[in-house]
Amino acid sequence: xxLYEHEAVELFRRFGIPVPQSVVASxxxxxxxxxxxxxxxxxxxxxxxxxGRGKAGGIRVVSSTEEAETVAKELLSMTIRxxxxxxxxxxxxxxxxxxxxxxxxxxxxxxGHVMLASSMGGVDIEEIAARHPDKVLRVAIxxxxxxxxYHLRKVAxxxxxxxxxxxxxxxxxxxxYSLYSELGCELAEINPLALTQDxxxxxxxxxxxxxxxxxxxxxxxxxxxxxLEEAAREMGFSYVELDGNIGVICNGAGLTMxxxxxxxxxxxxxxxxxxxxxxxxxRRVESAVNLLLSKGSVKVVFVNVLGGITRCDEVANGLVKxxxxxxxxxxxxxxxxxxxxxxxxxxxxxxxxxxxxxxxEAARRVVELAKEA
Ligand code: GDP
Ligand code: MN
Numbered sequence: 001x002x003l004y005e006h007e008a009v010e011l012f013r014r015f016g017i018p019v020p021q022s023v024v025a026s027x028x029x030x031x032x033x034x035x036x037x038x039x040x041x042x043x044x045x046x047x048x049x050x051x052g053r054g055k056a057g058g059i060r061v062v063s064s065t066e067e068a069e070t071v072a073k074e075l076l077s078m079t080i081r082x083x084x085x086x087x088x089x090x091x092x093x094x095x096x097x098x099x100x101x102x103x104x105x106x107x108x109x110x111x112g113h114v115m116l117a118s119s120m121g122g123v124d125i126e127e128i129a130a131r132h133p134d135k136v137l138r139v140a141i142x143x144x145x146x147x148x149x150y151h152l153r154k155v156a157x158x159x160x161x162x163x164x165x166x167x168x169x170x171x172x173x174x175x176x177y178s179l180y181s182e183l184g185c186e187l188a189e190i191n192p193l194a195l196t197q198d199x200x201x202x203x204x205x206x207x208x209x210x211x212x213x214x215x216x217x218x219x220x221x222x223x224x225x226x227x228l229e230e231a232a233r234e235m236g237f238s239y240v241e242l243d244g245n246i247g248v249i250c251n252g253a254g255l256t257m258x259x260x261x262x263x264x265x266x267x268x269x270x271x272x273x274x275x276x277x278x279x280x281x282x283r284r285v286e287s288a289v290n291l292l293l294s295k296g297s298v299k300v301v302f303v304n305v306l307g308g309i310t311r312c313d314e315v316a317n318g319l320v321k322x323x324x325x326x327x328x329x330x331x332x333x334x335x336x337x338x339x340x341x342x343x344x345x346x347x348x349x350x351x352x353x354x355x356x357x358x359x360x361e362a363a364r365r366v367v368e369l370a371k372e373a
Pocket of ligand 1: 043045051052053054055059091092093094095096099121122123191192204205206
């Protein structure tokens with residue numbers, strides 16, 4: 001789950017990463033007051049989960065409280081790539097000398113963690129890596145050891161950060177790694193990490209993706225205004241939110257209803273259900289599971305699919321991919337019959353997932369696992 005910038009900034013503060021002063025505003029009046037507090041100038045930043053806000057005009061610099069009010073009004077009526085702007089982060093305006101990049105992320109190629117740094121911040125890391133691979137420093141991080149002093153020296157040298165800012169490098173890199181590792185993040189990224197004209201190192205943007213139940217983010221109140229049902233609709237799934245702990249994925253309305261009844265019959269409580277419809281391929285199944293898992297209360301996923309136009313091997317591949325990529329400790333129970341059933345079965349077995357042909361048996365097992373969770 002991706003956090004809003006203002007949520008991520010709050011975490012940055014908690015982990016001691018230097019950030020500009022900022023306040024959240026949800027109306028032009030609040031934005032005006034915030035800019036007043038910041039001394040009459042500021043940067044208004046649209047709080048949306050989609051990337052590339054800057055390019056889309058979602059970030060504006062203002063030089064007076066009146067301008068803050070006018071610009072806030074414009075931003076708060078904007079939709080950026082389909083996402084409505086409901087809040088702004090009003091931040092202290094800083095004069096940038098250089099924009100750098102720093103992140104920790106999962107290195108899927110060798111099941112480890114990696115620190116990425118670049119002197120060409122402000123641009124997406126994929127773009128920097130594609131155009132200037134020599135400008136990206138990749139350092140593998142052993143989770144048992146963490147960030148070492150020589151890693152810090154290496155980054156500082158690679159980014160050509162002046163020596164007198166070494167202490168800022170230390171708190172920023174160590175803080176970002178602690179946040180990343182303690183909260184079980186998929187990604188913790190600062191882009192840009194600004195070297196300011198008055199010689200400070202400040203995280204001007206904060207991107208954090210947490211792939212886990214939010215209980216691990218102790219004490220942080222995350223307002224999940226993103227409506228899952230709406231997200232599902234946009235992806236063409238029918239999705240319904242409930243309040244149990246079993247996530248249900250089926251194809252077809254009839255089978256979905258029968259599955260829900262069976263789960264309830266055995267004493268289980270669904271957290272949500274999602275109908276993937278007919279002909280879903282591996283990628284679609286993967287997005288369906290990801291969507292289902294973005295609800296923290298889901299402990300067991302029950303997949304009940306009848307393969308017709310939908311191919312069982314595609315379903316199995318999608319399931320394996322999404323669960324492997326997730327750090328959530330969820331159990332999976334699959335009942336999968338029909339087209340290319342043997343192949344689907346083989347894929348699931350090889351990856352250590354429970355597989356059933358009987359819908360009743362599968363439902364009973366799901367409820368048993370949900371009670372243990
Ligand atoms: P993104 O487009 O969603 O990545 O939004 P960012 O928060 O990274 O901002 C985009 C760009 O706006 C940055 O790369 C900076 O160039 C610029 N920017 C952001 N904050 C400030 C600021 O306080 N002062 C100045 N001068 N520029 C800023
Ligand atoms: Mn950015």
